[in-house]
Amino acid sequence: MSITQNELKRILSNKFRLSFGTRGTFRILLFSDFHSHYKHQDPRTYEAFEKIIDDKNPDLVYLMGDLPGGPVKPAEAVEMLSALSRPMDKRGIPWTLVFGNHDDSICRGMPMDRIEKLMEKKCPNCMIKNYGKKIHGYSNHAIPVYRSESDDSISFILYGLDAGRDISAMNEDYELNGDIIEFLSAPKRLTARRRFDIVRFDQVIWYWELSKAVETMNGKTPALVMTHSGVQELRVLGDFPKNLDVDGELAEEIKVGAINSGLFTAGFQRGDVIGFYCGHNHVNTGEGKYCGIRFGYAGSIGYDAYGTKKPHSDRERNRLRGARMLTFDRDDIINYRSEYIYASDYVAPVIEVK
Amino acid sequence: MTENELRETLKTKKPIAFKRDGTFRVLFFSDIHCFLDGGDMRSLDAMEKMIEEKSPDLVLWAGDGPAGAKTRDDLIKLIKVFSLPMESRGIPWAVTNGNHASAACRDLSLEEIEDVFEKCFDFCVTKHVEGIHGNTNYVLPVYSTKDPSRIALNVFSLDTGNDMSDIDGVRIVRGRICSDVIKRALPVGVTAHNYDIIRFDQLAWYWDVSSSVEKINGKTPAIMFTHCCPHEAKIIRDNPEETKMVGNFTEGIRTGPLNSGVFATVVERGDVIGFYFGHNHNNTAEGTYCGIRMGYVGSVGYEGYGVSGHTDAEKNKYRGARLLSFKEDDILNYSSEYLYSSDYVKHYNS
Numbered sequence: 049m050s051i052t053q054n055e056l057k058r059i060l061s062n063k064f065r066l067s068f069g070t071r072g073t074f075r076i077l078l079f080s081d082f083h084s085h086y087k088h089q090d091p092r093t094y095e096a097f098e099k100i101i102d103d104k105n106p107d108l109v110y111l112m113g114d115l116p117g118g119p120v121k122p123a124e125a126v127e128m129l130s131a132l133s134r135p136m137d138k139r140g141i142p143w144t145l146v147f148g149n150h151d152d153s154i155c156r157g158m159p160m161d162r163i164e165k166l167m168e169k170k171c172p173n174c175m176i177k178n179y180g181k182k183i184h185g186y187s188n189h190a191i192p193v194y195r196s197e198s199d200d201s202i203s204f205i206l207y208g209l210d211a212g213r214d215i216s217a218m219n220e221d222y223e224l225n226g227d228i229i230e231f232l233s234a235p236k237r238l239t240a241r242r243r244f245d246i247v248r249f250d251q252v253i254w255y256w257e258l259s260k261a262v263e264t265m266n267g268k269t270p271a272l273v274m275t276h277s278g279v280q281e282l283r284v285l286g287d288f289p290k291n292l293d294v295d296g297e298l299a300e301e302i303k304v305g306a307i308n309s310g311l312f313t314a315g316f317q318r319g320d321v322i323g324f325y326c327g328h329n330h331v332n333t334g335e336g337k338y339c340g341i342r343f344g345y346a347g348s349i350g351y352d353a354y355g356t357k358k359p360h361s362d363r364e365r366n367r368l369r370g371a372r373m374l375t376f377d378r379d380d381i382i383n384y385r386s387e388y389i390y391a392s393d394y395v396a397p398v399i400e401v402k
Numbered sequence: 403m404t405e406n407e408l409r410e411t412l413k414t415k416k417p418i419a420f421k422r423d424g425t426f427r428v429l430f431f432s433d434i435h436c437f438l439d440g441g442d443m444r445s446l447d448a449m450e451k452m453i454e455e456k457s458p459d460l461v462l463w464a465g466d467g468p469a470g471a472k473t474r475d476d477l478i479k480l481i482k483v484f485s486l487p488m489e490s491r492g493i494p495w496a497v498t499n500g501n502h503a504s505a506a507c508r509d510l511s512l513e514e515i516e517d518v519f520e521k522c523f524d525f526c527v528t529k530h531v532e533g534i535h536g537n538t539n540y541v542l543p544v545y546s547t548k549d550p551s552r553i554a555l556n557v558f559s560l561d562t563g564n565d566m567s568d569i570d571g572v573r574i575v576r577g578r579i580c581s582d583v584i585k586r587a588l589p590v591g592v593t594a595h596n597y598d599i600i601r602f603d604q605l606a607w608y609w610d611v612s613s614s615v616e617k618i619n620g621k622t623p624a625i626m627f628t629h630c631c632p633h634e635a636k637i638i639r640d641n642p643e644e645t646k647m648v649g650n651f652t653e654g655i656r657t658g659p660l661n662s663g664v665f666a667t668v669v670e671r672g673d674v675i676g677f678y679f680g681h682n683h684n685n686t687a688e689g690t691y692c693g694i695r696m697g698y699v700g701s702v703g704y705e706g707y708g709v710s711g712h713t714d715a716e717k718n719k720y721r722g723a724r725l726l727s728f729k730e731d732d733i734l735n736y737s738s739e740y741l742y743s744s745d746y747v748k749h750y751n752s
Binding site: 223250252253307309316317 | 599601602605606609633634660661662663664665666667669670671672692693
């Protein structure tokens with residue numbers, strides 16, 4: 049697979065052309081793991097979501113997957129998506145998404161490609177699209193951020209890759225007879241839990257070829273890679289928090305895909321990736337630097353999702369809810385600022401009834 | 403890959419095919435660590451006797467073979483001695499580079515050493531691919547005996563490279579790697595796992611060849627061999643029962659610092675049924691994970707390090723080689739056995 053310049057143009061043209069404005073900074077807010085049904089949800093999820101957006105005024109909102117709390121009835125899917133995109137629509141902020149392992153529940157029984165099309169159609173500000181059927185996954189897309197409204201040089205680029213749903217798809221695709229799952233019960237495991245699919249090799253090749261094509265056109269271009277569940281190398285954050293300058297908390301096991309797809313090593317070898325961001329582990333909010341690349345969690349904004357293991361105290365359980373904000377300076381992309389925003393600074397805890 | 407490119411990729415100096423009785427045997431030797439001034443010649447003796455007894459159809463050196471030659475002529479002389487068991491019988495043989503590959507010859511570059519293997523021996527079928535990392539990246543098609551135009555089995559070699567200084571910006575810390583940036587904050591004295599890895603362009607090459615072969619030949623079973631193991635070898639060690647492990651892990655798993663993704667790649671491509679490697683002299687284990695048999699081929703070189711022990715017999719306890727026996731009508735269920743050198747040459751108890 050190699051990507052022609054024509055194909056590259058098609059991949060890089062999106063619903064919106066994002067660029068640095070006159071102020072010379074570009075802000076991205078990452079929200080992950082809403083796990084909320086628009087009707088029966090803890091109102092704080094959307095309250096915090098809106099207030100953080102209002103306060104930070106981002107140029108792009110990036111949702112890191114796992115929107116629904118459970119399978120959404122087809123009749124309600126559009127309403128849920130409207131509720132979700134309303135905060136951005138109202139303010140005219142572009143947003144996008146990479147799918148998480150639960151996002152086949154956005155509309156019960158609907159195949160992923162139609163869910164993806166539904167979002168493209170029904171959410172006016174949503175930039176999601178998919179490269180196509182040639183590779184695995186459904187929200188594989190690239191968003192370039194240009195140097196200015198009139199300048200066509202790309203300052204940095206966001207690669208979204210679909211890390212897939214649960215491991216059963218891999219077991220079926222490769223006739224593994226549950227071989228990977230069996231190891232969940234094995235006594236000593238290489239990594240924590242491995243119930244999830246991975247970014248597949250054809251997706252990694254797609255990133256690799258795309259990155260090369262971008263380099264041909266634009267020179268080496270700093271990149272962020274966004275996935276729902278992260279790369280296996282995340283575990284070094286947990287193993288060497290001091291050495292990796294980990295900022296934030298790793299309050300739960302690092303849960304990643306079943307086998308190491310080599311995505312991190314590919315990004316490292318291409319030399320353009322400056323950050324890997326993911327969600328999926330709701331109460332991990334850490335970010336550190338490994339092999340010169342920043343690895344970070346986007347946390348979880350969803351109050352209906354699992355929280356820390358403190359079931360008796362609402363304050364404790366939701367202590368780490370929040371979002372991650374990345375702020376880029378036009379003249380110093382590589383040293384962008386990354387900060388975890390706590391939802392508790394925006395919404396009040398529920399008064400506890402004992 | 404175009405059909406012409408593929409045809410070129412599949413060419414071998416000598417034809418390799420299943421025997422008329424429908425069998426095919428591969429014998430792996432690894433970590434021979436042999437020198438021109440001889441040293442402990444039991445390495446060669448064991449190789450000779452194993453080949454005589456097992457009569458393999460293909461011999462594969464899984465890295466870290468010849469060492470210490472000064473000139474090109476010395477290197478040729480050295481390889482001649484150790485390839486005699488194959489050359490004298492007309493058995494095709496091939497090599498994959500180990501991390502000590504560049505120590506084979508003082509005067510020659512890795513490309514020139516590769517050239518010696520490719521040009522100077524009648525039965526050495528080693529090849530290389532231009533334009534990607536590493537030298538010993540190639541595929542050897544093994545043809546069917548029933549239908550001589552059909553490939554029954556592919557043998558892939560990927561070069562796991564030399565040492566890690568070839569990877570920019572990477573340093574190791576207690577067996578894990580970290581960037582230059584954080585190295586400053588860490589204790590000194592880190593040397594383990596100091597190897598390069600299979601690079602992404604090598605994986606993409608394998609993927610391309612395997613997909614192209616599938617188009618003309620159907621899904622074709624393959625074995626892959628490298629010098630250093632994929633990270634997933636750990637899963638065999640940590641789950642001996644589930645992986646039906648046979649053999650042992652006497653020493654730690656030492657391999658490149660970053661997970662290249664080679665294992666996930668072969669799982670996804672679906673053609674590799676066996677993955678073999680050397681490098682850790684005292685590991686002889688083999689197990690099955692994700693439907694792929696992964697195993698060490700041990701070390702046949704008496705000049706290489708062994709296990710710690712006071713006697714010669716203790717030190718060389720695990721010396722040996724691995725033999726794979728294929729039947730054309732049941733390739734997936736091939737048999738794999740570890741041959742102990744001590745059954746072929748004398749070990750001393752003092």
